[in-house]
Amino acid sequence: MDPQQMRGQQTASQFRRGLLAVLPLAPGVIVFGLLYGVMARQSGFAPWEALAMSLMVHAGSAQFTVLGMWGSAGALSIILTTLIINLRHLLMGASVAPHLAGLPLRWKALVALWMSDESYALAIAAFGRGDGGPLYFFGANLGIFLIWPASGLAGAWLGSAIPDPGRYGLDLIFPLAFLGLLMGFLKDRPGTATALAAAGLALLTAAWLPGKWYVIVAGLLGSGVGLLLEGAPRSQPAAGQATRKDDG
Structure with a gap:
């Protein structure tokens, strides 16, 4: 072929x-x-x-x-x-x-x-x-x-x-289907934090933002949380765990 x-x-x-x-x-x-x-x-x-x-x-x-x-x-x-x-x-x-x-x-x-x-x-x-x-x-x-x-x-x-x-x-079919899709993204700390931040912000802002603006705000700010965590330095191993020289 x-x-x-x-x-x-x-x-x-x-x-x-x-x-x-x-x-x-x-x-x-x-x-x-x-x-x-x-x-x-x-x-x-x-x-x-x-x-x-x-x-x-x-x-x-x-x-x-x-x-x-x-x-x-x-x-x-x-x-x-x-x-x-x-x-x-x-x-x-x-x-x-x-x-x-x-x-x-x-x-x-x-x-x-x-x-x-x-x-x-x-x-x-x-x-x-x-x-x-x-x-x-x-x-x-x-x-x-x-x-x-x-x-x-x-x-x-x-x-x-x-x-x-x-x-x-x-009417629960859609939310449950999307929840199932979302679970596939929760593999690390930034992904989980992004989802939780977006969900929390959506709940908080839906009460006072008109129309569907809470979707945009939660999406942008939640993504910002994920970006900040992606750029954060990873925790380094303790000094005592560093490779030690052979005393011979």
Whole structure:
């Protein structure tokens, strides 16, 4: 097998692994997609309009916010609010950019459009393990991009026939899935401290910061804690433990 064929097989394998990595998260995406579709219909959206928003915006938290503000706020307020909510994508994009350095700009634009919280978490974990790559990220992005709009459209079609997921505890699927992904990052002191600092800051600032600003603040300050610990000098062995000269 020549090198070009080997590279082609590795590329296909990387894409397939990224696509399959989405499967454990699919139930949570489907549940929230169905709920989004139901709420979109209740807000007066036609099924095709609910689908169009999922395809163009592709950000669940922003889409739910739009539905909550629809009919009671102006267009500018809705746009600014969703922009603030999605500011976290700046942090996410900056952290994956070094791993996408070889991609052409048009592919980077597509990856940025399809990037979601779920696919980002999967890709960052894979990059950390050393078995990720641009095609892995692309596969994970595509997996979520296929599931989210389809489940939203199904919810819009079925409407009130779908019961409230919260009644059955299904709304816990997403938080639990992300908690499972997070555990893979808690391998050292900086990683653990970053997660704890970000969680604590999010809880503290959510009460007094408007909208989703607490996500940005907690992400930035929590990352700062991790950077400080990464740069801190490692503890040195005690002098008594140093290698002793042979007295001969």
